[in-house]
């Protein structure tokens with residue numbers, strides 16, 4: 003092989019080897035570059051991953067912040083909404099059915115129909131993704147809902163129909179979390195599938211409280227229920243029950259129009275029908291119903307709101323009174339409306355709510371308008387109420403029929419029982435504003451509210467001057483009188499008004515106005531109270547006589563000042579005390595009930611007082627269970643005509659005009675007040691407050707009592723059941739010893755009179771000045787002799803007069819000895835030694851000169867005088883001749899005939915007995931001792947006596963013996 007070839011080979015080899023070396027180097031370099039590039043790539047990937055993590059963490063944190071803000075905000079808003087709803091629908095307006103009960107409120111409330119379904123906050127995905135698969139979204143939600151159940155347990159327990167909140171979420175598709183679980187996981191899977199770690203803390207999961215769905219009906223508007231029929235029925239029932247439960251029974255009245263089911267739609271409310279709280283109108287009566295409701299609206303606008311208020315709600319807010327009930331007409335279907343019906347319905351929709359006339363409509367087309375709420379009923383969460391916009395509503399279930407009927411029965415019962423009493427305070431002026439009125443022109447006071455609202459004011463003046471009140475027993479006459487007196491007494495001071503009160507009913511109803519053992523206060527205006535006078539008609543007469551004398555005094559003063567009525571007299575004589583007098587006589591028929599002298603005189607006096615008292619400020623108020631049977635009254639049309647103020651309590655007869663039946667339909671505790679003699683057009687109905695309550699009355703009386711002028715003493719209390727005490731008699735207390743110039747006065751008992759006077763007989767030195775007590779009642783006879791003896795003894799010093807006490811009846815011995823013990827220096831004689839006394843006394847009586855001091859012989863049972871004829875003659879001598887010699891016999895005979903025997907028998911003269919007191923002796927037996935015509939009108943009654951003194955009396959007077967205690 004050639005060198006050159008060899009060389010060439012060598013060169014080629016060298017070239018190849020060089021190229022290989024270069025390639026090797028290039029490869030190494032390339033590998034290095036690759037390594038460097040790979041390392042860089044790794045670094046970049048790591049950096050990107052770290053940044054992504056960071057971003058994810060920041061994002062999670064932000065999402066969490068937003069979510070918890072959203073949750074808190076939502077919870078706060080829901081809480082505020084729930085709170086506002088609770089305030090708007092308190093008690094029966096919003097309480098769930100299981101714990102529901104009627105709670106009448108003082109204003110109209112919004113009514114709950116269900117609850118609003120509120121949107122929930124989204125649950126952040128990272129926190130969900132971070133949880134183990136077993137705690138996936140659903141179980142997560144369940145656990146959260148469990149949480150919420152725990153926290154809102156109290157609310158849940160109030161609402162048994164509430165389902166689990168997770169169930170709500172499942173049903174509602176409008177929330178932000180509504181996507182499928184997979185979507186969330188995919189969306190957040192990073193390129194390296196590494197689950198990002200959440201830097202966010204635990205989610206604040208505050209469940210918003212439940213927010214009730216409320217609608218406004220009473221005092222606001224009308225409700226139209228549309229949608230599902232059954233659910234709609236439930237809404238109507240719930241609304242009505244809540245409306246009934248939030249108001250005072252009877253204040254919501256329901257009128258049902260249900261042409262398709264003939265009332266079946268309101269069957270649960272049927273118990274209300276018995277009390278008139280629910281009325282049904284028949285299928286053809288929609289016209290009439292709508293016309294009637296329109297009529298109510300017109301009437302309420304004209305007479306109740308009367309331009310002063312724009313709505314009953316406004317009137318109620320201003321006056322605290324609600325004179326008209328809410329009328330809720332429930333119109334359940336009815337098809338096409340006629341033109342007239344549509345017009346009337348539209349009128350009601352526009353104007354009814356202001357007058358408390360509201361419509362609940364289902365099945366009639368109604369256009370939206372102000373105050374009209376639309377409820378679209380649907381089961382589940384598909385319901386809506388217009389005022390809540392698009393928020394879904396879950397309607398409450400209907401109240402159970404048991405709850406409905408029990409509630410309605412209770413309401414019906416309390417409506418039937420009548421309205422709750424109004425308090426007396428409602429008639430009184432503000433505390434501190436009492437006694438500001440002048441009675442110069444009359445006495446005006448409110449008596450209560452009328453059903454239309456305004457107060458009913460009643461005036462006693464020149465016209466109407468007198469009042470006649472009637473109502474069967476128990477209908478509230480006495481209460482009415484109390485209320486009237488309270489309203490007057492609070493307005494007029496005792497200088498302006500004086501009361502004289504008499505109650506012929508058994509009991510002590512007027513005694514509260516006088517000081518008693520338990521309560522020392524009295525009503526300062528009251529000057530006289532007569533109670534338990536049903537057997538003492540004379541006391542009624544005494545009052546009329548007293549008023550007659552007062553009338554004369556006023557008429558004389560008017561004449562003197564040349565005026566004709568009280569207003570003028572007061573203007574002319576501003577310093578004079580001329581209060582208006584109101585004399586109240588309850589059950590006055592007792593006074594006029596007899597056919598005797600008492601009735602005769604009483605009617606004459608009444609007629610005169612009624613006729614002339616009007617202008618002199620003397621007003622009569624006569625009350626009776628039944629005026630229709632009082633012959634003495636109706637026999638005097640001129641007398642009745644003066645009583646132009648007529649007050650009829652429920653079922654009162656004849657007190658109003660014959661053509662006026664208003665009292666027949668009067669509810670309990672109401673009265674017809676008629677100032678025009680009962681003419682129908684003058685009727686005013688008034689709801690009378692309860693004034694019988696002792697505590698309320700005492701509060702007023704004490705307030706006025708503390709304001710009384712210091713000089714004003716307590717009224718005179720005449721209680722026919724109480725035995726008066728001699729020691730309390732002003733006449734007895736005035737007696738003084740030692741005045742020998744005037745003839746001694748013998749007190750005998752208390753007269754039945756306006757002033758607490760004592761009956762008395764003066765023992766002048768003159769024939770006949772002896773006293774005979776007649777009758778068999780030992781206690782009373784002894785009481786009268788004790789009074790006579792003690793009162794006489796009080797006028798003498800021990801040496802100034804001689805007293806001899808003779809006891810001829812062992813039954814009277816204790817009393818006689820007691821009297822003897824009370825009169826120092828008196829002699830005491832029993833049957834054995836009375837002859838000494840008589841002998842002595844007869845000689846004294848027959849003497850020709852008057853004794854230097856009087857001698858009073860008190861004989862207990864003079865008819866039992868021993869000693870035969872001789873003693874009898876001596877007694878006769880003493881009786882006939884003694885008084886002229888200042889020797890007076892005060893004897894007790896146990897019968898009128900026995901006294902006659904002592905006087906000398908049947909034909910004997912009776913004039914030695916100038917004064918007598920009869921106990922259980924009939925009037926006819928007294929005629930011999932009763933000069934003039936016939937016998938006194940006297941029927942014996944316990945602890946009453948008839949006193950006659952022929953030297954001063956025209957007729958006998960009834961007296962009450964003083965008790966010996």
Ligand SMILES: Nc1ncnc2c1ncn2[C@@H]1O[C@H](COP(=O)(O)OP(=O)(O)OP(=O)(O)O)[C@@H](O)[C@H]1O
Nearest residue numbers: 423474475476477478479480481671690691692694
């Ligand atoms: N307006 C009223 N509000 C509440 N209670 C009343 C009212 N009027 C009367 N009453 C109550 O009714 C009962 C009977 O009333 P009251 O005694 O006044 O009737 P009367 O007609 O005078 O009956 P009588 O003649 O039998 O005494 C009493 O218990 C009274 O408290």
